[in-house]
Amino acid sequence: MMIFLNFMKKGSGMKMRIKQVKINGIRGFYYLEDSPHIIELDGKHLFLYGENGTGKSSFLDAIEWCLTGEVEESKTRRVDKREFLINKFCDKKDAPFVEIIYVHNGQEESFCRKVNSKTKFVFEDLAGDHFIDTKRIENFVIDTKQSLWDRFSTLLGFEDLIEFDRRLRKLKNTAEKKYQEITEKLRQQEKELEGLENRMAELRGKFKDSVEEDLEIKLNEEENRSRSERFKKLQEFIINLDGIIKELEEKMNLDEKLKEYKSKLANAQEMITEVEISEVVNTAYEYFKKTEEVTTCPVCGQPIEYYDVLRRLENLKENLSKIINLKSEIRKINNSIEQKQQSLLETAEKVKNLYFHLYKKELNIEISKEEFDRNLISDLETIKEDVRRESDAINEILRLSQEWGRYKEIKQNSEKSKISKETLETRMKVVKKIYDDICDFYEIYRRKYAERIAKELENISKNEVTLIYNKINQSENEVVDTFIIEPDIGNIEEPKISFRAVIKGTQKVVDALSILSTGHLRCLGFALLVARIKSNPNSLNFIAIDDPIYSIDHEHRYNLITYLRELGSQYQLIITTSDRVFYDIIKHQFNGNSFKPYNTSFGSISNCQNTEVVLSIDIKPCYRSYIEKAEEYSYINEIRAASLYARLALETVLFSLAEKVNLKIPYKRIHKITIKDLMGAKLKEELKNYFQDRSNEIEMEFQKLSHHRYFKSLLNGFPLDEKVHYPHEERSSYTVKEVKEVIETIKNFAQFVESLA
Amino acid sequence: MAKKSNILQKVIEDITKEEKNKINLFVEYIMTLYDDNYGLNGNTNYLANKYDDILKFYEERIGNENED
Numbered sequence: 001m002m003i004f005l006n007f008m009k010k011g012s013g014m015k016m017r018i019k020q021v022k023i024n025g026i027r028g029f030y031y032l033e034d035s036p037h038i039i040e041l042d043g044k045h046l047f048l049y050g051e052n053g054t055g056k057s058s059f060l061d062a063i064e065w066c067l068t069g070e071v072e073e074s075k076t077r078r079v080d081k082r083e084f085l086i087n088k089f090c091d092k093k094d095a096p097f098v099e100i101i102y103v104h105n106g107q108e109e110s111f112c113r114k115v116n117s118k119t120k121f122v123f124e125d126l127a128g129d130h131f132i133d134t135k136r137i138e139n140f141v142i143d144t145k146q147s148l149w150d151r152f153s154t155l156l157g158f159e160d161l162i163e164f165d166r167r168l169r170k171l172k173n174t175a176e177k178k179y180q181e182i183t184e185k186l187r188q189q190e191k192e193l194e195g196l197e198n199r200m201a202e203l204r205g206k207f208k209d210s211v212e213e214d215l216e217i218k219l220n221e222e223e224n225r226s227r228s229e230r231f232k233k234l235q236e237f238i239i240n241l242d243g244i245i246k247e248l249e250e251k252m253n254l255d256e257k258l259k260e261y262k263s264k265l266a267n268a269q270e271m272i273t274e275v276e277i278s279e280v281v282n283t284a285y286e287y288f289k290k291t292e293e294v295t296t297c298p299v300c301g302q303p304i305e306y307y308d309v310l311r312r313l314e315n316l317k318e319n320l321s322k323i324i325n326l327k328s329e330i331r332k333i334n335n336s337i338e339q340k341q342q343s344l345l346e347t348a349e350k351v352k353n354l355y356f357h358l359y360k361k362e363l364n365i366e367i368s369k370e371e372f373d374r375n376l377i378s379d380l381e382t383i384k385e386d387v388r389r390e391s392d393a394i395n396e397i398l399r400l401s402q403e404w405g406r407y408k409e410i411k412q413n414s415e416k417s418k419i420s421k422e423t424l425e426t427r428m429k430v431v432k433k434i435y436d437d438i439c440d441f442y443e444i445y446r447r448k449y450a451e452r453i454a455k456e457l458e459n460i461s462k463n464e465v466t467l468i469y470n471k472i473n474q475s476e477n478e479v480v481d482t483f484i485i486e487p488d489i490g491n492i493e494e495p496k497i498s499f500r501a502v503i504k505g506t507q508k509v510v511d512a513l514s515i516l517s518t519g520h521l522r523c524l525g526f527a528l529l530v531a532r533i534k535s536n537p538n539s540l541n542f543i544a545i546d547d548p549i550y551s552i553d554h555e556h557r558y559n560l561i562t563y564l565r566e567l568g569s570q571y572q573l574i575i576t577t578s579d580r581v582f583y584d585i586i587k588h589q590f591n592g593n594s595f596k597p598y599n600t601s602f603g604s605i606s607n608c609q610n611t612e613v614v615l616s617i618d619i620k621p622c623y624r625s626y627i628e629k630a631e632e633y634s635y636i637n638e639i640r641a642a643s644l645y646a647r648l649a650l651e652t653v654l655f656s657l658a659e660k661v662n663l664k665i666p667y668k669r670i671h672k673i674t675i676k677d678l679m680g681a682k683l684k685e686e687l688k689n690y691f692q693d694r695s696n697e698i699e700m701e702f703q704k705l706s707h708h709r710y711f712k713s714l715l716n717g718f719p720l721d722e723k724v725h726y727p728h729e730e731r732s733s734y735t736v737k738e739v740k741e742v743i744e745t746i747k748n749f750a751q752f753v754e755s756l757a
Numbered sequence: 758m759a760k761k762s763n764i765l766q767k768v769i770e771d772i773t774k775e776e777k778n779k780i781n782l783f784v785e786y787i788m789t790l791y792d793d794n795y796g797l798n799g800n801t802n803y804l805a806n807k808y809d810d811i812l813k814f815y816e817e818r819i820g821n822e823n824e825d
Contacts, residue, residue, distance in 0.1 A: 069763075070763070157764070158764060160764050161764055161765060161768060164765050164801060167802075167804040167805060168804065170804070171807070171808065173805070174808050175808065175811075430815050430816055431812070433782070433815065433819075434783065434811055434812065437781040437782055441772075441784060444776050445768070445769075445772065448768050448771055448772055448775075449768055452771075
């Protein structure tokens with residue numbers, strides 16, 4: 001940069017003119033060992049014509065990369081810069097490069113940029129402004145959704161700053177969200193911790209007088225295990241004791257029942273020996289049953305009442321049955337008592353063992369067969385009460401122990417929660433710092449970025465903008481006296497650009513957008529970019545424009561060319577175009593010695609011989625490719641594109657004929673050379689004279705052409721206007737069939753012309 | 758073309774030079790994104806998605822400062 005400053009001469013610009021460009025292995029240029037593609041400029045202007053895809057942009061990309069270190073198209077397309085730059089046929093061993101030999105302050109110097117090299121061109125920071133991309137101007141015109149600030153900033157090449165501003169804003173939002181999230185998380189953590197502490201306090205309250213440390217000792221796990229075991233044994237003892245008591249009670253009931261039955265039996269037995277009676281009764285009963293007519297006793301011969309005796313016998317039989325049943329019941333009860341006795345003995349043994357196990361002393365439970373003392377039950381109940389008390393006490397300790405376990409768990413969680421909270425607090429500090437830093441940085445950035453763009457705009461002379469605009473836009477109806485383009489960065493959050501115009505003759509200031517058409521805006525965009533170069537005292541001496549007519553409508557092209565001629569007196573112009581007519585015109589508007597014409601074709605860039613002939617046709621006849629294109633488009637019913645290519649094919653053929661016969665065309669407005677002009681210059685007649693032996697055929701072929709309404713339109717001067725370049729816009733259209741006929745006719749005509757040669 | 762070459766880099770450098778007192782870790786982080794091939798702009802393409810990366814950078818830097 002210091003070297004650069006030494007060279008600066010204020011107000012005079014950096015006298016730098018490109019002499020030669022050497023390209024090897026970059027973009028569309030093949031790598032040729034020791035033999036790079038050389039494009040000679042000799043410090044003159046360079047006009048480069050070529051169809052799409054033939055290398056114009058490759059050439060401009062190459063010099064842009066060499067002088068600025070960047071190739072913006074790769075960024076636009078979002079492809080790797082290296083990938084974009086290196087020619088696809090390069091080998092790994094090749095070393096692609098671009099070298100520019102230039103004259104600076106009278107001295108020849110050169111700069112060579114190689115892929116992977118970090119060399120910096122001395123004027124690298126300035127060079128970018130000298131490349132005018134007309135697509136950028138078009139975007140400025142059509143991108144009406146953006147604010148004026150963004151549109152002007154993008155036009156001037158500051159989109160990286162705008163983009164970064166958007167990204168930064170997005171990041172700021174993310175940082176804010178993250179900060180809010182962590183704040184919320186911390187709040188929840190605090191809430192959880194508070195809940196845990198409350199629960200701990202609640203549990204501590206349950207321990208009442210117990211001191212935590214004592215509890216810790218008292219309720220240690222091992223002791224609790226033995227407590228738990230003892231508790232189980234006590235429970236088992238109680239259950240068994242309950243069993244004994246229950247069985248004792250049942251046994252007592254049985255004893256009572258036995259007593260009752262025995263008493264009943266005694267009563268019955270007092271009256272009779274049941275067996276004897278039974279035998280008698282049975283015999284009598286059977287006898288009476290068989291012989292109903294007995295009226296006297298068979299034993300004593302006394303008269304008897306048959307039914308009375310029968311009833312008494314039946315009663316007797318019933319009573320005897322009762323006695324027998326009672327005896328049977330008594331036997332059963334005795335059996336039950338015996339079994340109960342046995343069970344009691346077993347349970348008592350169990351209980352005694354359990355008791356001994358629990359208290360290491362003997363328990364006296366006397367189960368006698370004869371006597372069941374209620375006192376035993378009472379004693380057992382007393383023992384049971386004592387054991388239950390102990391059991392309850394152990395149970396309480398165990399319960400407390402469980403609570404203590406819970407308390408400890410909560411306490412542990414609480415500790416963890418505290419640690420999490422601390423971690424969160426630390427994280428939150430970082431997150432907050434990030435957010436604060438981004439906010440601070442964002443504010444500074446916005447100010448710097450706004451200042452940078454504002455300064456750039458302020459440095460551009462608005463008078464120069466108006467001057468250039470008016471030159472390109474010459475019109476009797478022109479109303480703009482001066483443009484006012486003022487940045488307003490008072491509000492950093494929303495920088496603005498005030499874009500106004502002073503109305504000629506009135507000094508009235510109006511909103512410029514309200515009076516400027518799309519075409520006017522294109523002119524303004526171009527004027528602004530050129531004015532920026534002109535306003536910069538340190539500007540370099542060249543301007544590269546990629547297809548300048550891309551965004552300038554036809555009516556203004558002549559003015560543009562006139563202005564470019566004026567601009568060319570100060571700056572070395574490097575102009576590319578895919579519009580052949582424009583190319584021809586611009587060549588004729590410049591002094592033949594002041595420029596180098598080139599055309600690109602598939603394969604290479606070739607230097608064209610510049611002549612002063614009105615129509616110096618230095619373009620290789622390429623009507624075939626136009627026909628192919630026309631056919632291609634007609635095939636997919638793209639009628640407008642097909643008819644445009646058909647027209648280009650016809651023009652190419654007719655211009656080649658014009659060249660052949662050295663046709664002289666009188667013209668006033670050179671930018672409007674049309675097929676009509678060629679015909680008006682008597683191309684057909686000149687051809688007939690030139691090829692006298694085939695004059696009839698020539699007449700016939702031209703007649704075939706003129707039969708079609710498409711040609712009538714062309715022959716009537718259908719101009720190359722903006723509609724041609726914007727085929728999507730509405731214009732007169734042809735049917736598919738018509739266009740296909742047109743293409744076929746031109747093809748035949750071209751073949752005829754070839755046969756002439 | 759005509760795009761301001763490395764303009765973002767230049768603005769950030771201006772900030773680091775002129776706003777020394779206000780400079781913060783975030784600018785240092787941004788500077789780490791500079792890349793020879795894509796410059797600063799290319800690597801800040803998805804800046805909003807780099808939050809975790811920024812957090813890591815901050816934690817490391819703050820951690821180092823605390824250790825010092």
